[in-house]
Amino acid sequence: MTGYILTFEPVLQRWPLLLEGLTLTLFLTAIGVVMGTGLGLMLALARRAAAWPLRWLSRAYVEIFRNTPLLVQLFVVFLGLPSLGIRLSPVAAAALTLVLNNAAYTCEIIRAGLAATPVGQIEAARSLALRPWQTLAFVVLPPALARIYPALVSQNVLLMLSTGITSAIGTQELTAAASDINSDTFRSIEAFALAAAFYLALNYLQRLLLWALGRPLFRSTNWA
Amino acid sequence: MRSFGPNEMVYIILALRWTVLLATCALAGGVVFGALLTATGLARHAVARSGVTIFVQFVQGTPLLILLLLAYFGLSAIGLELGALLSSALALTLYAGAYFSTIWRGAIRAVGSGQWEGATALGLNRWLSFRLVIFPQALRMALAPTCGFTVQLIKNTSLAALVGFVELTRAGQIVSNATFQPLLAFGVVAAAYFVMCLPFTLLSEWLEHRHAHP
Numbered sequence: 001m002t003g004y005i006l007t008f009e010p011v012l013q014r015w016p017l018l019l020e021g022l023t024l025t026l027f028l029t030a031i032g033v034v035m036g037t038g039l040g041l042m043l044a045l046a047r048r049a050a051a052w053p054l055r056w057l058s059r060a061y062v063e064i065f066r067n068t069p070l071l072v073q074l075f076v077v078f079l080g081l082p083s084l085g086i087r088l089s090p091v092a093a094a095a096l097t098l099v100l101n102n103a104a105y106t107c108e109i110i111r112a113g114l115a116a117t118p119v120g121q122i123e124a125a126r127s128l129a130l131r132p133w134q135t136l137a138f139v140v141l142p143p144a145l146a147r148i149y150p151a152l153v154s155q156n157v158l159l160m161l162s163t164g165i166t167s168a169i170g171t172q173e174l175t176a177a178a179s180d181i182n183s184d185t186f187r188s189i190e191a192f193a194l195a196a197a198f199y200l201a202l203n204y205l206q207r208l209l210l211w212a213l214g215r216p217l218f219r220s221t222n223w224a
Numbered sequence: 225m226r227s228f229g230p231n232e233m234v235y236i237i238l239a240l241r242w243t244v245l246l247a248t249c250a251l252a253g254g255v256v257f258g259a260l261l262t263a264t265g266l267a268r269h270a271v272a273r274s275g276v277t278i279f280v281q282f283v284q285g286t287p288l289l290i291l292l293l294l295a296y297f298g299l300s301a302i303g304l305e306l307g308a309l310l311s312s313a314l315a316l317t318l319y320a321g322a323y324f325s326t327i328w329r330g331a332i333r334a335v336g337s338g339q340w341e342g343a344t345a346l347g348l349n350r351w352l353s354f355r356l357v358i359f360p361q362a363l364r365m366a367l368a369p370t371c372g373f374t375v376q377l378i379k380n381t382s383l384a385a386l387v388g389f390v391e392l393t394r395a396g397q398i399v400s401n402a403t404f405q406p407l408l409a410f411g412v413v414a415a416a417y418f419v420m421c422l423p424f425t426l427l428s429e430w431l432e433h434r435h436a437h438p
Contacts, residue, residue: 004302067375067421068414069382071393076414079400080407161287168386175289188297196286196294203285 010185011194014177021177022198024091028173029160029206031095036102036159037152043107044114045136058107065104070165073097078169094166102159109155113148114140146217153210160206161199174198228403236412239395242309243420246381246391249313251374254320261325266332276325283322289383291315296387308389316377323373331366332358364435371428375421382417392416 046058065073077100078093088096117140125135145152164175178195182188226232265276283291295311306314335358343353385394396413400406 063422063425064418067379067418067425069379069393069417071382071385072396072410072414072417075393075396075400075406076410080410083405083407161285164287164289165383165386167289175287175293178290179293182293182297186301188301189294192290192294192298196282196290199287199290200282200285 004189006190007187008190008194011181011187011190014181014184017177017180018174018194018198021172021174024171024173025160025163025202028091028095028098028163028166028171029202032098032102032159032163033156035099037106037156039099039103040106041110043103044110047107047111048114062104062107065101066108070097070101070162071168073101074166074169090166090170093169094163094171098159098163098166101162102156105155105158106152109148109151110144113144116147117144142217149214149217153207153214156210157203157206160202164195164199226402228399228405228408232399232403232409233412236392236395236399236409236416239390239392240416240420242389242391243378243381243393246309246312246316246384246389247378250316250320250377250381253313253317254324254377257317257321258324258328261321262328262332265325265329280322280326283318284326288315288319288380289386291319292383292387308384308387312381312384312387312389316380319380320373320377323376324370327369327373328362328366331362334365335361368428368431368435371424371431375424375428378421378424379417 043058043061046054049055049058074094074097077097078088078090081088081093121139122135125139130139163173167173167176167179170176174195178191182191185191261276261280264272265280267273292312292315295306295315296308299306299311339357339361340353343357348356381391382393384391385397388394390398392413396409400409403409
């Protein structure tokens with residue numbers, strides 16, 4: 001245990017690999033955040049639909065995705081779907097699974113925000129002759145999103161952190177790059193510590209970016 | 225080539241005990257470590273408090289998989305060969321401890337300083353104030369999110385498969401490779417996780433509902 005000297009040089013020499021990995025991590029995160037949150041919003045609206053099959057389907061979807069590991073979901077999509085004739089590349093399978101997974105969590109968050117809308121506001125919108133979609137878009141949704149925005153940011157950071165799991169099906173993202181460098185150089189601590197530093201930095205950058213993007217939600221309102 | 229028969233089913237179901245063992249170790253370790261972090265995080269000593277904050281920020285800002293790879297490959301690079309089970313349990317313990325301490329510290333802070341002051345005014349010392357006044361109230365608040373995080377912990381034991389520990393997910397991979405029926409193999413694995421996790425999810429929702437509408 002004694003006398004271990006940290007040597008980052010052989011790890012840093014392979015910076016193109018790390019850069020490539022970082023790019024794919026950013027790509028997977030962006031798709032997962034944008035499409036996952038979009039799908040989550042649709043699922044949350046389905047939970048309020050008048051038709052019970054829609055409500056039931058949304059609920060079943062959320063429970064299935066929240067109660068099984070992302071790793072198993074990845075294996076089902078990447079290894080299992082080809083037997084149904086759907087063959088995806090590792091990156092496509094990873095992106096699809098991350099979107100489906102993130103949607104289940106964001107659905108629950110958005111649903112809670114929508115549920116906290118005071119009934120009086122919906123009644124007021126209706127008595128002003130707003131159509132249902134206008135009520136949703138202008139009265140219900142903005143304050144609901146402002147209410148749950150912190151939780152939404154946290155969930156999307158968790159999604160970024162979980163993109164590394166997709167290395168299990170062969171995506172060449174940051175964790176895979178660190179693993180490759182580890183097996184090339186046997187500099188395990190250095191390789192994974194460097195990856196950890198990248199993820200930590202991404203975590204803060206993503207929070208900053210999402211807060212900046214969310215500012216219009218909070219502008220000129222005291223909703224939240 | 226083997227076909228997916230009763231033997232394969234039994235093999236997967238038997239691997240479940242390793243998932244349960246790992247989850248139990250991680251939960252026990254996480255509760256103890258989390259309590260330690262919570263106590264230190266609430267201490268009067270400023271250096272101890274910021275030490276906890278830095279550690280928690282590090283663990284929550286790093287993917288669990290990276291922690292696991294550091295525990296598995298990193299520790300063996302400095303001569304500490306823990307093996308797949310122990311290094312997975314270690315990484316999951318650190319991970320669970322960090323999240324539990326965040327949940328619990330939040331719950332204790334939410335009780336409010338008036339309760340501490342009231343308890344002090346009644347002549348209770350710091351420990352008795354905590355045990356008799358603060359803890360019972362904080363427990364009610366912390367129970368639902370603690371239960372919810374347990375679901376994350378159970379699901380995340382699957383990452384141990386990636387360092388070669390033969391638990392539920394790894395057993396699914398082995399059966400999938402042997403039978404060429406991945407959909408069936410991982411379907412059974414997913415169903416097993418679902419059956420394990422759903423009770424905790426529902427319990428967490430029920431606790432939250434009960435707390436919101438007493």
